[in-house]
Each structure stands twice: as structure tokens, then as C-alpha cells.
Amino acid sequence: MICTFAKKLFENPSNGYCVALFQTDDSSVPEEARKKDKWPSSKITFTGFGYKIPATDAIQLDIIGKWKKSQKYGIQFAIEQCAEIVPPTVEGIVGYLSSGLIRGVSEITARKITDKFGLRALEIIEKEPKRLSEIRGLSDKKIERIVESFSRNKELRNIVSFLSPYDISLNKASKIYDKFGVKSMEILNETPYDLCAVKGFGFLTVDKIALKVKCKPNDKMRIRACADYLMTEFEAKGHVYVPQQELRDACFGQLNQGFKITAVTADEIRNALIEEIRAGRLVNNNGLIYHPMMFQREVELAKSLSDRSLLSPPEWGDVEGALDRAQAKREITLSDAQCEAVRMCFHNNLSLITGGPGTGKTTVLKVIIDVYRDLTGSDDILLAAPTGKAAKRMAEGTGMLTAKTLHSALGLTKEEDKEAHCSIKSGLVIVDEMSMVDIRLAHRLFRNMDSKTTVVLVGDVDQLPSIGPGNVFRDMLQSECIPVVRLDTVFRQSGVSRIVLNAEKIRNGTTGLFYGNDFNFIDTASEEETLEMIKRCYFDEVKKSGLEHVQILAPRREMGETSVLHINNTIRDIINPYVGEKNELYYDGRRFRIHDKIIQNKNMDGISNGDIGVIESVFTNDDEKFAAIRFSDGTEKCYAEDALGVISLAYALTIHKSQGSEYSTVIIPVLMRYYHMLKRNLIYTAITRAKKKVILIGEKRALMAGIHQNDSSKRNSLLAERVKQYVGDKK
Ligand SMILES: Nc1ncnc2c1ncn2[C@@H]1O[C@H](COP(=O)(O)OP(=O)(O)OP(=O)(O)O)[C@@H](O)[C@H]1O
Numbered sequence: 001m002i003c004t005f006a007k008k009l010f011e012n013p014s015n016g017y018c019v020a021l022f023q024t025d026d027s028s029v030p031e032e033a034r035k036k037d038k039w040p041s042s043k044i045t046f047t048g049f050g051y052k053i054p055a056t057d058a059i060q061l062d063i064i065g066k067w068k069k070s071q072k073y074g075i076q077f078a079i080e081q082c083a084e085i086v087p088p089t090v091e092g093i094v095g096y097l098s099s100g101l102i103r104g105v106s107e108i109t110a111r112k113i114t115d116k117f118g119l120r121a122l123e124i125i126e127k128e129p130k131r132l133s134e135i136r137g138l139s140d141k142k143i144e145r146i147v148e149s150f151s152r153n154k155e156l157r158n159i160v161s162f163l164s165p166y167d168i169s170l171n172k173a174s175k176i177y178d179k180f181g182v183k184s185m186e187i188l189n190e191t192p193y194d195l196c197a198v199k200g201f202g203f204l205t206v207d208k209i210a211l212k213v214k215c216k217p218n219d220k221m222r223i224r225a226c227a228d229y230l231m232t233e234f235e236a237k238g239h240v241y242v243p244q245q246e247l248r249d250a251c252f253g254q255l256n257q258g259f260k261i262t263a264v265t266a267d268e269i270r271n272a273l274i275e276e277i278r279a280g281r282l283v284n285n286n287g288l289i290y291h292p293m294m295f296q297r298e299v300e301l302a303k304s305l306s307d308r309s310l311l312s313p314p315e316w317g318d319v320e321g322a323l324d325r326a327q328a329k330r331e332i333t334l335s336d337a338q339c340e341a342v343r344m345c346f347h348n349n350l351s352l353i354t355g356g357p358g359t360g361k362t363t364v365l366k367v368i369i370d371v372y373r374d375l376t377g378s379d380d381i382l383l384a385a386p387t388g389k390a391a392k393r394m395a396e397g398t399g400m401l402t403a404k405t406l407h408s409a410l411g412l413t414k415e416e417d418k419e420a421h422c423s424i425k426s427g428l429v430i431v432d433e434m435s436m437v438d439i440r441l442a443h444r445l446f447r448n449m450d451s452k453t454t455v456v457l458v459g460d461v462d463q464l465p466s467i468g469p470g471n472v473f474r475d476m477l478q479s480e481c482i483p484v485v486r487l488d489t490v491f492r493q494s495g496v497s498r499i500v501l502n503a504e505k506i507r508n509g510t511t512g513l514f515y516g517n518d519f520n521f522i523d524t525a526s527e528e529e530t531l532e533m534i535k536r537c538y539f540d541e542v543k544k545s546g547l548e549h550v551q552i553l554a555p556r557r558e559m560g561e562t563s564v565l566h567i568n569n570t571i572r573d574i575i576n577p578y579v580g581e582k583n584e585l586y587y588d589g590r591r592f593r594i595h596d597k598i599i600q601n602k603n604m605d606g607i608s609n610g611d612i613g614v615i616e617s618v619f620t621n622d623d624e625k626f627a628a629i630r631f632s633d634g635t636e637k638c639y640a641e642d643a644l645g646v647i648s649l650a651y652a653l654t655i656h657k658s659q660g661s662e663y664s665t666v667i668i669p670v671l672m673r674y675y676h677m678l679k680r681n682l683i684y685t686a687i688t689r690a691k692k693k694v695i696l697i698g699e700k701r702a703l704m705a706g707i708h709q710n711d712s713s714k715r716n717s718l719l720a721e722r723v724k725q726y727v728g729d730k731k
Helices: 090-097 107-127 129-134 140-166 170-190 192-197 203-213 220-236 244-255 266-278 292-310 319-330 336-347 361-376 388-398 439-447 472-479 498-507 527-545 564-575 641-646 680-687 700-708 719-730
Strands: 002-012 017-024 044-051 060-070 074-085 283-285 288-290 350-355 381-385 428-431 454-459 484-487 519-523 550-554 584-587 590-593 597-600 612-621 624-631 636-640 647-649 652-654 663-670 690-698
Touching (some): 044 060, 074 140, 107 140, 140 203, 192 203, 192 220, 220 244, 220 266, 244 266, 244 288, 292 350, 319 336, 336 484, 350 472, 361 381, 361 388, 381 388, 564 647, 584 641, 590 612
Parallel strands (some): 044 074
Antiparallel strands (some): 584 590, 597 647
């Protein structure tokens, strides 16, 4: 449809999304889509939306798309492709060049260009840009900017029309241009799998495009991209390496999917993988395939751990005396295991402490800190944890002023930081919640830590392993080369807390749990009933203890009425109902409201991934909406509407996300529907988040089945074996 841009209604500058009014003579515009009241003109006015729409009336637009109906906005045109039609007149070209679409061209500049080149102006800019220097008063820098901007515009249009059959938005298309610039079209045609390097273009998307372009199913490029994709998928499941045959089989399945006869043979895959290994893009370590970076991390981390475990500790002096003084000062008598833990930390360079909730880990840390201060007269101690919440709890529990997130201690505060910028030189480093640390972060930590630092790693090995690849804490324990103390006596009012007793039972795979006020199970017959009961319990508990002390923890994020997403929307609409458009914000189909409880999902600008906050106000500034969020530590932060991708609602969280946090009361749905997800360490992690009360809702047999599923160590990693081997080699 040919139309002209009339008025911008909304724009999201971060992704180029725009809603606007357009005018046309095209009578195919549905009657309900025509705007009549405010735009009485001979033209037909309608609303359209899309990405990177040229916001100028200096040219005409040829738009392709579909009419879409929404309850809120009525019928609008969803623009999928948009071509600029520059009128073939000097005035038309001046209008186009000075419309703002081409950076650095004012009307005066545009006229200078048309004065010189007339109707050939656009052709000159495109094909003979150097000739622009014939125009007096145009600096080289300005010419460069004009040419760059012009070719970006043009290339983008080409990319978009090339990709139009594949449902790729303009926004995504512009990411291709940002990555490959003027080479974009060449890449799309010649080496389409290079697109996998662009954010938002996974192998599956690219494969569809590439196979249609010209790529043969058994093209090496395709096999290589598929192997890389599958390696990344394995890593996303927590594996550090993949056995060679498993990778070959997975490639065979993926590459032949959708073909009636074998399109890629096992031999072709084998040969392509051999080539990948020869070229150094994959590593074959005795039949185990790694991404080179993963291999390097595993080897270097293992070396670093073995070196530290063999290094003689500093001469501390009278550890026993300091230990006695610390106990006297704190008026506490540590158990034998606790004393052993303290001694271990001063007799070794690297030590591990593991224990479940209430087993006295924090108490031991306090004494370790006391002993260190006593022996050195110094406070050169770094406390760190993988999440902001865990760091905060660590500081509170030990009575230290600060504890950092590992990211901030290592200078990895921005998402783009791939390399750690800070080295850690403290005399004593204690890391809590170590089970959450993946191989990437552990590798960075040990690479950037002074070799003389005394390191104490604390965690609960029975909790879920890290989200990222590896099973670092468990592997360290299993290496049997790093000194460890397991704390297993529960101190916290033993016998009274069923949570702690049941945690112990679950840890051991026992299903005969104790039920009572602090550990409830509510049977429900269906998922709908479970949701109803979650709502009822949540409101009761919030009334009793307040919003921030009650947390719903669900195994699954999406799909189903008891998924995190569904529970969040349901609870929010009751607890914090709609109060008007001006108090709401939208981001990518999600809706946020003033007073909503939210969670931050990314480390940035002093706010840590996992921090909980509340939207305190919603305001508009310069036509843009903002949310002012107050985080639970008092930090306030404003987010523009288009930056809300970093937060989500937090009435319910996934169990994975809750690691490192604690709440007074947790409510957990357990249904056979999640059978494949319900594992012993998942249930253990969920219930140990509660300090005072656990309410499980659903089917008891699902809980029992989950407790019996113990696959916590099924992650491909050779860290333990490597540490053992290096230590053995050095002894
Ligand atoms: N040796 C001890 N004698 C008496 N009480 C102790 C001893 N050690 C710890 N406690 C008490 O037991 C409770 C739990 O201890 P602590 O907080 O150190 O455990 P934790 O393992 O850090 O627990 P969590 O992981 O749940 O935070 C505390 O109230 C603490 O004072």
C-alpha cells in the first residue's frame, strides 16, 4: 500500500518500534481502521506500527503487512516491509535527503548536493561518493557520515526485503547490519550461517533461511553451525563437554530433521567434526568434545585448584589461642566439626565448608573472621557471593559491613564484560553459596585471585547446581584433594523446625516427612485447584507477615496455570489491580504497574541480578514513560519503559532464581505435571529457602517421586578428575 507518514504516536528508541498515523488514497483500508474525527481530510488516515519506519512526509512509503485487531487499539496495520519512494524531482530528492533519515544532511546541504548533481544526486551518493568532495563546504567527515548513513538505509532495506518471507522484524534485520555492515547481503547470500553470530539468530532460524537461499543440506558450513549450536545447547544443560559419539548422533538427528531421506550422512558429520577439531574450533580431549574456551577453563581451574591445595599456608601463629579467644568473646562453644572447620581454614590455602540450613556455617564464618583479625590485626578480608541477595545475607549474618557479589569483586559489572578487570588481593577471601558458581565464574575468580590469598568456599552441595555449565562445588568436594569439613549437626532449635528436619530427610532421599504448622502439605486434585489454593494461602500469609516475607516458588517458568508467569499475573491482578493507563508500563507483551513487586534479572549499575524491588511510581518525561523502582536495600532507580526487559514480576519466582535467597514463608506447587523437573535437589533447594514455614500444594506422590529422583551429579565435567590428576602428578 502506498501511503505517507503523518504523525508519530509512540516510539521506542531502543529498538526502533514505532506507532504512527499514515495517510493514503488506497480504498482497501478497512472502514473500522479509518480515523475520521481528528483527521478530516480527503485522504484516508489509519494507524500502523512497525520497526524503523521513516518518520517523514517528504517521501512516500510502500508498506506491506497485515491488518491486526487488538481489543485495546482496534484495527491497525502491522508493517512488515517498508520501502521508501523518493519522488523523481529535485524537490523530492531534497525532501528525502533532508528528512532526517540520512544523518548529517540539512536542507542547505541537500540543496548543495542537488545543485551540483541534479536528479543524479542519489546515484552519485551511492555509486561515486568520492565526487561529493566536489561540493564546496562539505568536509570529509561530513561526506563520510552522509555516505555511511545512506548505505545503511539502503542495505537495511535490502536485508529486510530479503528476509521478508522468514518473518524477521526490521529490528532484527538491523542487528545484522550492525554486525556485518555493507557486507550483510553478501553474507546472507554466501555464508548465511555466519548469521548465527548475531544476537537473536539461532541455528534453527538461520537454517531455514540458509536452506532456502542456496545452501545444500550437507554443506560443511551447515554441519559446523549445527555442531556449534548443539554444543551450546549441551552447555545450557550444564555440561562442560559432550562425548564425541553423542555429539555426532545429535548432529545427525538435527541435520536430517524434516528430510524424508538421509540428507547428511554419518561420515559427512564425522569428517566435518574432524575438520572443526583440526581448525581449533572444537577440542577433542580423549573422545570428549569441548568448546575451546570451556576446555581452557576446566584445565586452568583444575591447575589453579591443585596448585592452591598444595601450597603451604602462611605462618599464622597461635591459631588455637585465637580460636579460644573468639569462642570466649562470642560466648559460644563450637562443635568439634565447627572447630575443625576453623582450623582447616588456617592450615590450608584453600578449604571447603559444606552444610545444610542451620548447621552453623555462618557461626563458623564469624569465628574465622575473628581468628583472622586476631592473628593479623588486619581487616583485609573479602566476603563475596554469587548474588546480591546472598552477599547481603552474608554481610548481615557475619556482622561485616560489606560483602560483594563475585561479579563486582571481579569487575564484571556490565553484561558486556567478558574479562574480569579486578584482581583480588585480600588476605582472606570467603565465598558463600558456592554451589551457585559455574565454571566460567569460578575460573575467573581463581585466575584473578592472588596465589597467596587464603580461600574459604562455603556452600550446600545438596542444593541445585549452578545455572551455567559445570558442577564446580560438587566437583571440588569429589576431587578429595581439597580439604573439606561437612557440617551436619543442626543447631537451630533442633526438633522444633520441621523444615530443617525434613531438609535432612530429603537430602538423604527419605520420603517420610514430618508435617505440621511449619511444614504443611495441602492436597489438591487439579492444577486449577492448586492455583486457587496458592492464591488463598498467599493472601493469608501476606496478611500475617507482609509482602516481602512470603514467596511463591514454582518449578516451571512458563506454561500452565501454576507456572511462574501465570501465577504472577493472577496474583498481581488481585493484589494490585488496574488503576488506569497512566500507572502502567508495557514491555514486550508484559505489563508492569505501580506498586508491583519485581525482580531484577541482570547485573547493572549497582543493581544485582536477583534484587527485589517495588515500582514506587510511574511518570512521563519528554513523551517517555519511566518506572521509579525502590529495591529492598533502599536503592532507587528509574527505568525507561523500553528498558524494562531487565525486570519481571516477583510474586512468584522459579526455584532456580530463588537460590541464595531466604524468606519467612515459601509456598510451592508440586504436581505430577512437572514430574520431569522435580528432582531431589530442586525440592531441597525450594524448602530450604524458608526460615519459618513451608506450604506445599498439590500431589503428594509428585513430592515423593521428586525426592527419589537424585540426578544432581549428572553433568559432564572432568574438573574433579583433573584436580586429582594434577595433585597426583605434583606429589
Ligand atoms: N556451636 C553452636 N552452639 C550453639 N548454637 C549454635 C552453634 N553454632 C550455631 N548455632 C546456632 O544455630 C543457629 C544456626 O546457625 P548458623 O546461622 O550459623 O547456621 P547456617 O548454617 O549459617 O544456617 P543457614 O544456612 O540456614 O543460614 C544460629 O542460631 C546459631 O547461633
